[in-house]
Amino acid sequence: MDSTISVSKGCFVFKNGATRAQKGTTKSKKAKQSIAPLLGKEITDQPFYKTYSQTWTNFITDIEALQRECCSKTLGDLVDHIGKAYSGDSSSVKNILPAAALLTGINQPDHHEQFETLSQRIKEQLSASVCVIQSRDCSSIKAAVETMVYGFVEEPFEEDEDDRDHKRLRRSQCTMQVLVEWHKSSNADASLVVILPDFECFNGKILQDFILILSSYCAKIPIVLILGVATAVSALHSTLPYHVTSKIRLKIFQTQAAPVGLNEILEKVILSPKHSVRLSGKAFKFLTHIFLFYDFSINGFIQGFKYCLMEHFFQGNAYALCTSYWSSLKMIKSLTHEDMETIRHLLSFRPYVEALNDCQKVIAILTDDGYLKKKLPKLLRDCHLHFVYFRTFLEFLTVLVQNLPKSPLGKLQRELYCNCLSKDITDTTEFKESWQMLGFMSKDEFVASVSRAITATSDFVTSQDEDLDLTEIFRPKINEKLDALKELLTKVVMAGMEVKIHSKASNSDLKDDLKQISRHDLKEKLLQMSKQEKPISDFTKSVNETLDFIKIHIVEEYLKPLTKAPPLYELFVFSDIATVRRNIIGAPRAALHMALNNPNYYLQCKCCELDSNLSMVPTLPDLSVAYKLHLECGKMINLFDWLQSFRSVVDYSEEDQEQVDPEIQARFTRAVAELQFLGYIKTSKRKTDHVTRLTW
Structure with a gap:
């Protein structure tokens, strides 16, 4: 009997040596994968491309070396603080959570790389476990704890392709007690570092409860909390009340300001x-x-x-x-x-x-x-x-x-x-x-x-x-x-x-000269004296x-x-500033107008070809037809007239039909809703059968 024949419907799986898909892969594994080059050999073999590649390599090498040099001291001090958090006198106070606030500045797009570098350095120098928790994963205190425990217990196994026999935990099973047992069984000396890179984005009440929970367990497991603060230290005091700050031992670290870097x-x-x-x-x-x-x-x-x-x-x-x-x-x-x-x-x-x-x-x-x-x-x-x-x-x-x-x-x-x-x-x-x-x-x-x-x-x-x-x-x-x-x-x-004066007339001689000359001569003499260079x-x-x-x-x-x-x-x-401005800073309104007024510019299909920007053909997308028709209207657009115009374009017939085809009406309704979503029109309270045009 054929292996794919069954009495009932079913799904037949053939392993064929395939491995299961991995949710998360490390950078080293991604680097091993062969990626097809975007440009062909006819480009990459050209002299200009070789010079470009070499020039960019020189630039990025120097930039990365400079950035490592600038961040090394701050990150080094922070790693040392984490390493000493539970050593000697630092661990004498019970239920006090060691914490550090890293003032990163308001350059949000660069924060991910900063904390990724910090996590890598902590793992290399301290052999500690690191869990980075984003605010989007902490909608409640339960979700925050589950995300943290899952990050410590399960994520290392997700990255390991060879460990397939590991018994997986569901997120609902991830509790603090599970984390305590896992830490005792794995490595009782290694610290657990929890990083919150976007402190300001967390809900204040959830963050307070989360810190109190961590402080209550810091006597059982060595937990260190790192807060990424984008604004200022005052944000910590405004978010965390005294009963929370009294449970943490906080030290402030500051990275280099973005403009200085x-x-x-x-x-x-x-x-x-x-x-x-x-x-x-x-x-x-x-x-x-x-x-x-x-x-x-x-x-x-x-x-x-x-x-x-x-x-x-x-x-x-x-x-x-x-x-x-x-x-x-x-x-x-x-x-x-x-x-x-x-x-x-x-x-x-x-x-x-x-x-x-x-x-x-x-x-x-x-x-x-x-x-x-x-x-x-x-x-x-x-x-x-x-x-x-x-x-x-x-x-x-x-x-x-x-x-x-x-x-x-x-x-x-x-x-x-x-x-x-x-x-x-x-x-x-x-x-x-x-x-x-x-x-x-x-x-x-x-x-x-x-x-x-x-x-x-x-x-x-x-x-x-x-x-x-x-x-x-x-x-x-x-x-x-x-x-x-x-x-x-x-x-x-x-x-x-000293100022040296070479020629100096006596005051008496000057007075005698002034008495003997007329007013006109006096004016000329004073003008000549004013043009003489002053002694310096x-x-x-x-x-x-x-x-x-x-x-x-x-x-x-x-x-x-x-x-x-x-x-x-x-x-x-x-010096081609126009090209850079056009491609780096987009013009969304101009792009939308071009896409809706002439879809062939982007779609490159024969059905959307137009003789001119003012012409319309039935094969245009419904949204494009509705947009081009709305450009012909004034401030207030009558929906019935708009529908009739739309029907005359997409379903033209010489017979005069009073009843509108429901399919045409549905297509028109969807096009109008999409225009409203894009911000070109809005409903009118003055006239229920009209909409208001918003762009000109």
Whole structure:
């Protein structure tokens, strides 16, 4: 008899060596699974993609190393606190629950990664069991306890594929007594760490009862509670009353603020001269504004920056030259005619050609690819040197002006970066105000400020020497500027404060002259006297010379806007802000209008093709037909007229039918309900058979 033949209906299972599906898998298991690449070999083998991959790998490696360095101290102290929670004198007080509050800041999207890193570190260093409980799983105190116990007892077995004989517990069986027995049978010395990453989202009454339950069991099992607080310590006091806080021994830990972390990433990684690709002032400001005004998510900023890199390199193989200088020289030979044409179409290439005086050179550089390839090394070298000088003296200017009253040019390097790339900063009111404040400083303040800027610049160049190409070219030039500035600063230190007056007329002679001249001559004499230069001290003269040197030989020479940058700077600077804005910040209303007004734009089906946006065909979705008809109406829409119009489109017939087909009416009702859900219409209380249009 066939194995699939049965007297009654049934389901026949053939194991065939298959294993049961796992609800949860660890990251290591996911990494082992082979994932088909999204892009084909025709893309991944291109030079621009290889350069993009290498560039992004360098960026993300440096960012992750910096983030580990910033978080290591706080997380290390927190892990040490957990390890000492039940050792020595810490465990002397009964029924007092050891707890820690980790102030994470309001950057909610990054919290998951922070607590995941913390959990991993606790497991590695303390061999403790960790359970992360989300507020969405704690609708009641019973659900909170069951989630915690299940997380400790069952989740390790869910991740273990080999342990199939383990007797599973239902959530309703997960009680505190089960947790106590499990802990005694497994490892009586290991601590149980309970992490609540979103403290503010928990119900206050449930959280209070949960803490009291944990405190009553901390004498039997070593439980440590960690609270993730996004706002401030005051949130703890407002949520937990005295009878709850008296049952916990709380210690506060604070992570690095999100804006501070972002500034470190920008200054030490993204703006570092060892990376060739850069953002224009507008693109840079756009990404920072998303961070500051939307979510404070560092991870979101990094992903936005990654998208800018993709858009930059995917413009063609010519952009593969956006790498280190010596690597770019190797790629010049592999450039095709299309790549050379891409370079010739850059906006900065035209002024370079127009500056050539020899007609033969102009013709050669526009038509001969070989001749242009010979010129590329010098053009690329000029671009690399320009951006190294720009970043180096940006460090100088930032340190010089960041402590001025009200900080007209800004306190942060990212603010100066945007301003210097976008416009000629010396022509701005803020720059003139800053220079005026520097001129008003006392001798000690001025010397200290300029000395700090020189020291910071020297340290920056020294720290970047190993990672940069063309060091033998830019290092002597930077040292030359700094040495000249030190000499001027020495003159400021040696200058006196006395005002020297070379010519001084006696008061009696001046009075006699005033008595003998007419009113008109007196007016002219006073005007001439007002135009004479006022006597100044040697100190003021030396300060003015120093500020003029900084303005002319540093700011105007090296901190130039992109319009004055060397030719081919577009290969190194991403400036397509419109594309980034369109893809990173969505326009839901425009997308909805496009989808409903022209469904073929998204569906790409032949049945929805339209001759124009105003036309309609019966094969359009009902929602699209109702939407296009509602655009033709005024503020108040008569439902009966709307239904008749809808019927005339989707079920047109020359015979005049008084009775509406119930199927057509049901389709219309559903379309109207969907439009109301999307917010295009609402019901009217004035007229029951009308709806009100909400968008125009």
